[in-house]
Amino acid sequence: MTMMLFSRSERDTPRESAPSPLRRRGGLIAALDVGTTKVACFIARADDDGSVPRLLGIGHHRSRGVRGGRVASPDEVEVAIRTALESAEDMAGERVDGVVVAVTGGAPESQRIDVEMDVSGHEVRDADVRRILSCVGQHPLEADRELIHCIPVGYTLDGTDSILDPRGMYGERLGARIHLVAAASGPLRNLTSVIERCKLDVDGLVAAPYAAGLASLVEDERDLGATVIDMGGGTTSVAVFLGGHVIHVGVIGVGGGHVTNDIAQGLSTPLANAERLKTMYGGTLASPADAREILRVPLVGEDEDQPSLEIPRSYLVQIIQPRVEETLELVRAHLEAAGVDRIAGRRAVLTGGASQLPGVRELAEQILDKQVRPGRPMRLRGLADSVAGPAFATCAGLLSHAVQDHVERPILDDPPRAGGVLGPVSRIGRWLKENF
Incomplete structure (x- = not known):
């Protein structure tokens, strides 16, 4: 399994409200690969323009307590994570916190669905794209599985398909073909528990082979x-x-x-x-x-x-x-x-x-x-020869994932609250935010 981490000056201080997990203050990002045989950590910094990250620190340690991508001994996994993380932090001169976990345990599986909604002839906006992704909530997962990715792979507008980005276009019906990836909840919870014991927050999940592809594939x-x-x-x-x-x-x-x-x-x-x-x-x-x-x-x-x-x-x-x-x-x-x-x-x-x-x-x-x-890892500046091989592709891919602009989780409405006058006010505020 693989994780991405982000900076904070003091790991044990109270957490402030943070920006998007994929873009933290200062551009500091890191990737932590917790596998069956090794734990490896990369720490890098990305510029505001989303350019290729520059590697700052590297740490790796023999992995213990992981079997088939699942946590088998929490104590041993915690020690391995802390050792690799501290080595990378010492080299980078930085502290890291929030994590995005790349999943191999829990049998991640893909599902492709088509969704459609009415846009009433107006210009397609960011809010419309978010709403159509939230339609994923109408396709419930099995009770013991958790959603990892919600990736739009193509859009349609009034029956015209092969649209890469519908924003700025006009039409009546907006459709999307969405790739869902879900994994068993139990193994994810076990890994989350170990991460929290390391004084780290879990900000999201990434499928490990997806990250490896981001690192090693050329655009063509x-x-x-x-x-x-x-x-x-x-x-x-x-x-x-x-x-x-x-x-x-x-x-x-x-x-x-x-x-x-x-x-x-x-x-x-x-x-x-x-x-x-x-x-x-x-x-x-x-x-x-x-x-x-x-x-x-x-x-x-x-x-x-x-x-x-x-x-x-x-x-x-x-x-x-x-x-x-x-x-x-x-x-x-x-x-x-x-x-x-x-x-x-x-x-x-x-x-x-x-x-x-x-x-x-x-x-x-x-x-x-x-x-x-x-x-082999690409799109990463300052990569040493010792970690430039296929074994470190997932770490490098998580860094590439962090600097991309993409929506891969559905933005669902907040759960309803019981009574009170703030319910209608919050709904009005959300409508104004989405439409203006």
Whole structure:
């Protein structure tokens, strides 16, 4: 999971009324990626004109207590978040507070709906766009799910479709095609609780593969169509972009950690050594030289002075390849079931730490029948080489998300209040604010 944080001089002082969560005072923004294998924090500053953010601080720490994108041990997650956050704050010389969480846990799912309303022939204004997004409230979610995104992917006006921005146009009926993303409430509440224990506020939610796509896709890929596959430690998440918008997201419960477990079980070696073997010698495609390269593998429970197991590197590849193939086949099946496998074209971009295994790109091209490239963070100034790889795409994408002007949550009316004379007054005030 991933989070975005914003500045405040003293974390424990009372909170004042703040501007929009995506634009805090001073332009200071930060991203915190809480994954199964690592916690990473970026702190950056964006200018008022919404230009590319400039990176100020970096912090990362080994993640503990997260399983499959869900909080499994709140105490361990809290320690990891605090450590990574403090390292980034010390480098940046700033304090951060409010968070926007990028979700992989809770099985985020997409739904597309069409809504329409009467605008009576007048000019379409900001208030009309807000009202049509609030029509999402007429399509209730399941009781145990929470809305993450409400993204308009296109508008219609009197039957004319393919309108990108209807404001300033005239018509009788305004329609919108909206992409909704919702996730299970329980995992979100658990993560929110840990964040609050770190003296941080939760200002919103962002789907992790959506953020990864914002960081790694060029403009033509977002317009013409591309699939982002974010291969993390506990999950593999997917985002499909088309026409400049994200039109589908989903999460598959298999990631790089499953490869590590397969190695540990197959070779009877400790998990730490299995991760080392995967990182240093792992791969997904066999070569003739693999049989001649011998690896020493310590066994679980054996003393250091005991003889190690010796295996050819080809045996390690034989363990890794089936799991990576299974992961990519699950991605393909997910895209086909959602009906988005072909509409976004034949372009795919790989992000996430598990995508860095040698041969993953070639294997993805074979299984997905797409042109595949590695995705690296873009649109961020001052990015060090050590954090410029696919594993940090989500952090960078959250920074890009923060400086964009977009409406991705419905603005619903306030709940009715019982009695009193202020009810009609507040309704009149809201009408004046929306129309003048």
